[in-house]
Amino acid sequence: MTETATRPTDVRRTATTGPRPWPLLRQSLALAGRSLTKTWRNPGVLLDALIMPVIFLLMFVYLFGGAVSGSSQEYLQYVFPGVLVLTTILTGQVSTGLSIVLDMKKGVFDRFRSMPIARAAPLLGSVLGDAVRYPLAVAMLFGLGYLLGFRVETDVASALGAVALTIGFGFALSWLTVLVAVLLRNESMVSTVAFLLPFPLVFGTSMAAPAETMPGWLQAWAEVNPVSHAIDASRGLLLGGPVAEPVAMTLLWGGIALVVLAPLAAWAYRRRM
Amino acid sequence: MSYAFEAEGLVKRYGRTTALAGIDLRARSGTVLGVLGPNGAGKTTAIQILATLLQPDAGRATVGGLDVVRDAALVRRRIGLTGQYATVDEDLTGAENLVLLGRLLDLSRAAARARATELLTQLGLTSAGGLRVSAYSGGMRRRLDLAAGLIGRPEIVFLDEPTTGLDPGKREDLWATIRSLADDGATVLLTTQYLEEADALADEITVIDHGRVIAHDTPAGLKQLVGGRTIVVRPADPDQLAAVARVVERVTGRPVEHQHGGALTTPVDAAQQFTDVVGALGSAGIDVAELALRLPSLDEVFFSLTGVTRRTGMTGVTETKESA
Numbered sequence A: 001m002t003e004t005a006t007r008p009t010d011v012r013r014t015a016t017t018g019p020r021p022w023p024l025l026r027q028s029l030a031l032a033g034r035s036l037t038k039t040w041r042n043p044g045v046l047l048d049a050l051i052m053p054v055i056f057l058l059m060f061v062y063l064f065g066g067a068v069s070g071s072s073q074e075y076l077q078y079v080f081p082g083v084l085v086l087t088t089i090l091t092g093q094v095s096t097g098l099s100i101v102l103d104m105k106k107g108v109f110d111r112f113r114s115m116p117i118a119r120a121a122p123l124l125g126s127v128l129g130d131a132v133r134y135p136l137a138v139a140m141l142f143g144l145g146y147l148l149g150f151r152v153e154t155d156v157a158s159a160l161g162a163v164a165l166t167i168g169f170g171f172a173l174s175w176l177t178v179l180v181a182v183l184l185r186n187e188s189m190v191s192t193v194a195f196l197l198p199f200p201l202v203f204g205t206s207m208a209a210p211a212e213t214m215p216g217w218l219q220a221w222a223e224v225n226p227v228s229h230a231i232d233a234s235r236g237l238l239l240g241g242p243v244a245e246p247v248a249m250t251l252l253w254g255g256i257a258l259v260v261l262a263p264l265a266a267w268a269y270r271r272r273m
Numbered sequence B: 001m002s003y004a005f006e007a008e009g010l011v012k013r014y015g016r017t018t019a020l021a022g023i024d025l026r027a028r029s030g031t032v033l034g035v036l037g038p039n040g041a042g043k044t045t046a047i048q049i050l051a052t053l054l055q056p057d058a059g060r061a062t063v064g065g066l067d068v069v070r071d072a073a074l075v076r077r078r079i080g081l082t083g084q085y086a087t088v089d090e091d092l093t094g095a096e097n098l099v100l101l102g103r104l105l106d107l108s109r110a111a112a113r114a115r116a117t118e119l120l121t122q123l124g125l126t127s128a129g130g131l132r133v134s135a136y137s138g139g140m141r142r143r144l145d146l147a148a149g150l151i152g153r154p155e156i157v158f159l160d161e162p163t164t165g166l167d168p169g170k171r172e173d174l175w176a177t178i179r180s181l182a183d184d185g186a187t188v189l190l191t192t193q194y195l196e197e198a199d200a201l202a203d204e205i206t207v208i209d210h211g212r213v214i215a216h217d218t219p220a221g222l223k224q225l226v227g228g229r230t231i232v233v234r235p236a237d238p239d240q241l242a243a244v245a246r247v248v249e250r251v252t253g254r255p256v257e258h259q260h261g262g263a264l265t266t267p268v269d270a271a272q273q274f275t276d277v278v279g280a281l282g283s284a285g286i287d288v289a290e291l292a293l294r295l296p297s298l299d300e301v302f303f304s305l306t307g308v309t310r311r312t313g314m315t316g317v318t319e320t321k322e323s324a
Helices: A007-013 A023-041 A043-069 A072-105 A107-113 A121-130 A133-148 A156-184 A187-196 A198-203 A216-224 A226-239 A244-272 B043-050 B072-076 B094-104 B109-122 B138-150 B168-183 B195-201 B219-226 B238-252 B271-283 B298-306
Strands: B003-014 B017-028 B032-036 B058-063 B079-082 B156-160 B187-192 B204-209 B212-217 B229-235 B257-259 B263-268 B288-294 B318-321
Touching (some): A023 A043, A023 B094, A043 A072, A043 A133, A072 A121, A072 A156, A072 A187, A072 A198, A072 A226, A107 A121, A121 A244, A156 A187, A156 A226, A156 A244, A187 A198, A198 A226, A216 A226, A226 A244, B003 B043, B017 B043, B017 B187, B017 B204, B017 B212, B032 B195, B043 B058, B043 B156, B079 B138, B094 B138, B138 B156, B138 B168, B168 B187, B168 B195, B204 B219, B204 B298, B212 B219, B212 B298, B229 B271, B238 B263, B238 B271, B263 B288
Parallel strands (some): B156 B187
Antiparallel strands (some): B003 B058, B204 B212, B229 B263, B229 B288, B288 B318
């Protein structure tokens, strides 16, 4: 009974090439390609990534700018680096978890599960495929920022560094919603969490106003909030000022989030599947 | 005796609902096992356990000699699954779906394309290969779904109600494809709600209900068990009903039953009697609107096997049909 590894079919099997190295990476990239093709055919799903930065930048600059800085132009310089961080974090939180829940409910994922591929590949492919939103959102933000009069005060290399750092940070934090999505598997609950989660994280910082103006308990939170480091790093890289420490802290926190949350999400995904 | 897959005493519960109450399924290499049962009988759960998508609460199952729980990763290298619901991506074209799956199975880009083209041709989807799946008809989706399960040339193929919802003509096309799989040496597990389908395709049939096996036999044995076939005749002219009844009763030697819609039915012992009835009606000059040799419906199968009337919602399907 145990030797039922039937012979004739083994011959048929050899028609396929043998296993190649890095299966998880290759399979995830193939599946990310699938996500991109889908996005390309339904470009409407990218609308939120394009509209969100516009709304936030306009709101902060014209609604609060006069009150906080006395001039919206001055405030634009102050708030832009923070809005960059807000944009990359929200981009990761809002869409990534949701598209995974939608994917998991479809029959396609059932088929993937019955195939000899890395268990986490569909999850990773979905997250990687969604990463196309970051450059779009950031490009939109910079385009509008420049139209309104924002100017990088450092140099192109530093500005690119700010972009790379904030995107990386947003991507690392997006695994939080991925984890929530895998655990809850319910679109409306995932949207709610993805919508509420960024508030304490992003707004409890010096993004919109200097921390000194806040009550003590909020200052204490802003002090320990990892996103504060990202905002400091973004300011330093775009406007000048101390860079080394906030960048190092941002990388550290981003790294921790990635190393803890991504394997946890992958584990939860494999277990629930 | 070598079994391509073998399940013993599978139990699966969902909360208080018992989907499987200890079922055994097995098929020898290169044969087709039909699993016949109504909705909710546990067919899909059984397939999901064999395809490593679910773990049983009790019992064990092996596929190709490998345990479906312990050696799940190895089992997945040998199986192909076609689900009850189309498991293809609507936003991709048929060809893109197949190429992606080929790539995931380690085929080179060129090999994946070649395999996709081959399967699209084999399943009569050549011209639809470039269309997005969202534009496919139900039958086309089913066929693409079957192709998707065959990309890796699996030695064991699980088909979960592959023809449910298809027109009779399309169903027979798919039957031909399924038969050719078995002819090529694959082992097939096919679930269905139609005795006719199991009869046409399977070497052996396992009938399940409420998560239990209630019969296992060859198609011929099962038909013997559940009773023979029935002739259905509906004359083109309702006024000829009495004449038809006389002809049929003379040939079969059995009384006819009058059905709704001006049709007559009578059980027959041998297919030969059907041919005799056709001939007798022809020489009597009677035009018929419907003339069929019908297998028992799933309802009748269950009644014969369990003695309990069970409304499965499935009507009988016709085996042979001709108009004169």
